[in-house]
Amino acid sequence: MKISELSRRTGVPVASIKYFLRQGLLPAGRATAATLAEYGEEHAQRLRLIKALTTLGGLSIAATRDVLGAVDQAHGVEGALGAVSYALPVPGVRPEEVSEGDATAGAEVTELLATLEWQVPGTSPHVKGLTAALKELRRLDAHYAPAELAAYARLAESVARLDLERAVGIDDPVSLAERAVVVLAVCAPVFELLRRLAQEDQVRRRVADAGDAGAVSPDQRRRV
Amino acid sequence: MKISELSRRTGVPVASIKYFLRQGLLPAGRATAATLAEYGEEHAQRLRLIKALTTLGGLSIAATRDVLGAVDQAHGVEGALGAVSYALPVPGVRPEEVSEGDATAGAEVTELLATLEWQVPGTSPHVKGLTAALKELRRLDAHYAPAELAAYARLAESVARLDLERAVGIDDPVSLAERAVVVLAVCAPVFELLRRLAQEDQVRRRVADAGDAGAVSPDQRRRV
DNA sequence: CTGTGTTGGATACTTCGAGTATCCAGCTAC
DNA sequence: GTAGCTGGATACTCGAAGTATCCAACACAG
Numbered sequence: 178m179k180i181s182e183l184s185r186r187t188g189v190p191v192a193s194i195k196y197f198l199r200q201g202l203l204p205a206g207r208a209t210a211a212t213l214a215e216y217g218e219e220h221a222q223r224l225r226l227i228k229a230l231t232t233l234g235g236l237s238i239a240a241t242r243d244v245l246g247a248v249d250q251a252h253g254v255e256g257a258l259g260a261v262s263y264a265l266p267v268p269g270v271r272p273e274e275v276s277e278g279d280a281t282a283g284a285e286v287t288e289l290l291a292t293l294e295w296q297v298p299g300t301s302p303h304v305k306g307l308t309a310a311l312k313e314l315r316r317l318d319a320h321y322a323p324a325e326l327a328a329y330a331r332l333a334e335s336v337a338r339l340d341l342e343r344a345v346g347i348d349d350p351v352s353l354a355e356r357a358v359v360v361l362a363v364c365a366p367v368f369e370l371l372r373r374l375a376q377e378d379q380v381r382r383r384v385a386d387a388g389d390a391g392a393v394s395p396d397q398r399r400r401v
Numbered sequence: 402m403k404i405s406e407l408s409r410r411t412g413v414p415v416a417s418i419k420y421f422l423r424q425g426l427l428p429a430g431r432a433t434a435a436t437l438a439e440y441g442e443e444h445a446q447r448l449r450l451i452k453a454l455t456t457l458g459g460l461s462i463a464a465t466r467d468v469l470g471a472v473d474q475a476h477g478v479e480g481a482l483g484a485v486s487y488a489l490p491v492p493g494v495r496p497e498e499v500s501e502g503d504a505t506a507g508a509e510v511t512e513l514l515a516t517l518e519w520q521v522p523g524t525s526p527h528v529k530g531l532t533a534a535l536k537e538l539r540r541l542d543a544h545y546a547p548a549e550l551a552a553y554a555r556l557a558e559s560v561a562r563l564d565l566e567r568a569v570g571i572d573d574p575v576s577l578a579e580r581a582v583v584v585l586a587v588c589a590p591v592f593e594l595l596r597r598l599a600q601e602d603q604v605r606r607r608v609a610d611a612g613d614a615g616a617v618s619p620d621q622r623r624r625v
Numbered sequence: 626c627t628g629t630g631t632t633g634g635a636t637a638c639t640t641c642g643a644g645t646a647t648c649c650a651g652c653t654a655c
Numbered sequence: 656g657t658a659g660c661t662g663g664a665t666a667c668t669c670g671a672a673g674t675a676t677c678c679a680a681c682a683c684a685g
Contacts, residue, residue, distance in 0.1 A: 179660080179661075180660090180661070180662080181660075181661085190644090190645080191661095192644075192645050192646070193643090193644065193645080195662080195663080196643080196644060196645085198662095198663095199663090199664095200643095205662095206662095208662085210651080210652060210653080210661090210662095211650090211651060211652070211661090211662080212650080212651045212652050212653090212660080212661045212662050212663085213651090213652070213653075213660085213661055213662075214661080214662070225540075225541065226541075229537065229541055231643095232537075233534065233537050235492050237642075237643090238642075238643070238644095239642090255604045255605070255607075255608050258600060258601075258604050259601070259604065262597050262600060262601065267590050267593050267594055267597070268459050268492035268589075268590060268593075290598075293602075295598060295599065295601075295602040296601075296602050296605045296606065297598050297601045297602055297605070301598070301601060303594050303597045303598050303601070304598070306590075306594050307591065307594045307595070307598070310457065310587065310590055310591045310594065311591070313453065313457050313587065314583070314587060314588075314591070316449075317449065317450075317453055317583055317587070319567075319580060319583045319584075319587070321591075325563065325566075325567075328563055329560065329563060329591070329592055329595055330595050330599070332556055332559050332560050332563070332592075333592060333595035333596040333598075333599045334599040334602075334603075335556050336553070336556050336596050336599070337596055337599035337600040337602075337603055338599075338603065339549065339552055339553060339556070340596070340600055341600065341603055341604070341607075342549075343543075343549075356543060359538070359541055359543045360543075361597075363534065363537065363538060363541070363543070364538075365492075365593055365596075366491050366492065366530075366534055367531065367534045367535070367538070367545075367553070368553055368556075368557060369491050369492075369589055370491055370527050370530050370531045370534065371531070371553055371554045371557035372557040372560050372561055372564070372589075373486050373491070373527045373585075374514075374519060374521050374525065374527050374528070374531070374557075375519065375554070375557045375558040375560070375561035375562075376482060376486060376561040376564055376565065377482075377483070377486065377519075377521045377525060377527070378517075378519035378520050378521055378558075378561075379558075379561055379562065379565055380479045380482050380483065380565070381479070381520045381521070382520065383479075383565075384479050403631080403632075404631095404632070404633080405631075405632085414673090414674080415632095416673075416674050416675070417672090417673065417674080419633080419634080420672080420673060420674085422633090422634095423634090423635095424672095429633095430633095432633085434632090434633095434680080434681060434682080435632090435633080435679090435680055435681065436631080436632045436633050436634090436679080436680045436681050436682090437631085437632055437633075437680090437681070437682075438632080438633070455672095461671075461672090462671075462672070462673095463671090
C-alpha cells in the first residue's frame with residue numbers, strides 16, 4: 178500500500194509517518210520507483226506499536242527507538258524480555274544520575290538481592306535504578322526498612338510470575354518481543370491503577386470501620 | 402532566610418525558585434520590605450518535595466501544582482490519600498481520552514470491581530483510566546482474561562495494604578499528605594523496578610532449567 | 626550618610642522534544 | 656499528457672521548562 182493508505186488505515190497523519198521514518202522508528206517501504214514505495218501490513222503493525230509505546234507507555238521518541246531496536250534484535254524469551262526490559266525506561270527513574278558514592282543504598286540493594294536469592298547481574302540498569310530510588314527515599318526521610326522492602330519484593334515476584342505466564346506459548350520472535358513490550362510498558366500502568374483503586378477501597382473500609390473519626394487506629398489496621 | 406540562602410541550601414538556582422513562585426508551586430515569603438522577603442524551613446521542605454515530584458515522580462509543573470494543592474487542602478488519612486491519589490497522574494494513562502462508547506472495557510471494569518468487592522466510586526479517575534488502558538490492550542490484541550486481571554488485582558490489594566501500613570501513625574496532616582505523595586509517586590517506580598528484577602531472575606532460572614534451548618516448555622513453567 | 630550590592634518583580638530569551646507544513650522534482654495512472 | 660501523488664529535504668510551530676536580563680527599591684557596612 179502507499180503511504181496515504183497506511184495513514185488512512187492507522188489514523189496517523191502522513192507527516193507523522195514521514196517523521197517516524199526520519200527518526201528511524203519505522204523501516205522504509207520497498208521502493209518501487211524513485212518517488213514511490215510500497216508498505217506492508219508489518220508497517221501498520223509497527224505503527225500501532227509505536228503509538229502504544231508513545232501514548233500508553235509515555236515513551237519519548239528516543240526511548241521508543243531504543244525499544245524497537247531491542248525488539249528487532251531479540252530472539253527467544255530471555256532475549257526479548259531482557260532487551261526490552263533494559264531498553265524500556267522506568268518512569269521517574271534516571272539511572273545515569275546514580276553517583277558512585279552511594280554506599281548505604283548500594284549495600285541495601287545488594288543485601289536485598291541476596292536475601293531474596295534473586296539471580297540478577299549487578300550490572301543491570303534496574304539495580305542502579307533501585308539504588309538511586311532508595312537513595313532518594315532516604316533523602317526524603319521515607320526509606321523502607323529492609324523487611325518492608327522484602328515484603329514488596331515478594332509481591333513483585335508474584336506479579337512477575339503472572340507476567341511471564343503471558344509470554345509462554347508465543348513462538349514468533351517478533352510477536353514475543355512485542356508482547357514483552359506490551360507487558361512491560363502497558364501493563365505497568367494497569368497494575369498501578371489497580372493499586373490505586375485498592376488503596377481507595379481500603380481507605381474507604383477503614384473510614385467506615387472507624388466511624389466519623391476518620392482516623393486509623395492500630396486495632397483496625399488488620400481488619401480489611 | 403533570604404532567597405539566596407534558600408537557593409544555596411536546596412541547590413535550586415534562584416531563577417528557578419522565582420519560576421516556582423511564579424507558577425504557584427511555592428508560597429511567597431513573608432515580605433519584610435518592598436524588595437525583601439523572609440523564607441522559612443517550610444519553604445526549603447517544599448522545594449525538596451517539588452524536586453522529588455518533578456524528578457523522581459516525573460511530574461510536569463502543572464501536575465505538581467495540582468498535587469501540592471491537594472496536599473495543602475488535605476486533612477486526615479482518607480483526605481490526603483484521596484486527594485493526592487486523584488491529583489497524581491498515572492504515567493502513561495490519559496483518562497480524558499476515554500470515549501463514552503467503550504461498552505466492553507467499561508463492563509469489564511465494573512464486573513472486576515464487583516468480583517473483588519472493592520468499594521470505589523464509579524466516578525474515580527482511576528476507573529476511567531483502567532477502562533482506557535484495558536481498551537488499549539484489547540486493541541493491541543493483548544487483553545487480560547478476567548481471571549488474570551483478578552489475579553493481578555489481588556496482588557495489587559496486598560501491595561496497597563503495605564502502602565497503607567506506612568501511612569498509619571503519622572499525625573501531622575501535612576506530613577501525612579507528603580508521605581502519601583512519596584508513597585504514590587516515588588514508591589511506584591521502586592515496585593516497578595522490583596518487578597523488572599524479579600522478571601530478570603525468573604527468566605534466568607527458566608533458561609538455566611531449560612538448558613541451552615532457551616525456550617520455556619509448559620512443564621517448566623511452574624518450577625520457579 | 627552614602628554607595629555597593631542584593632532583592633522582588635516583570636519580561637524576554639533559550640533549549641528541547643515532537644510533531645506540521647511547505648516545497649520540489651519525479652513519476653503513475655487515468 | 657497531465658493532474659495529482661510520492662519521497663525526501665527543509666523550515667516552521669508549539670508548548671514546557673527553565674534562564675537571563677533589567678530595573679527600581681531597599682539594606683546595611685563603613
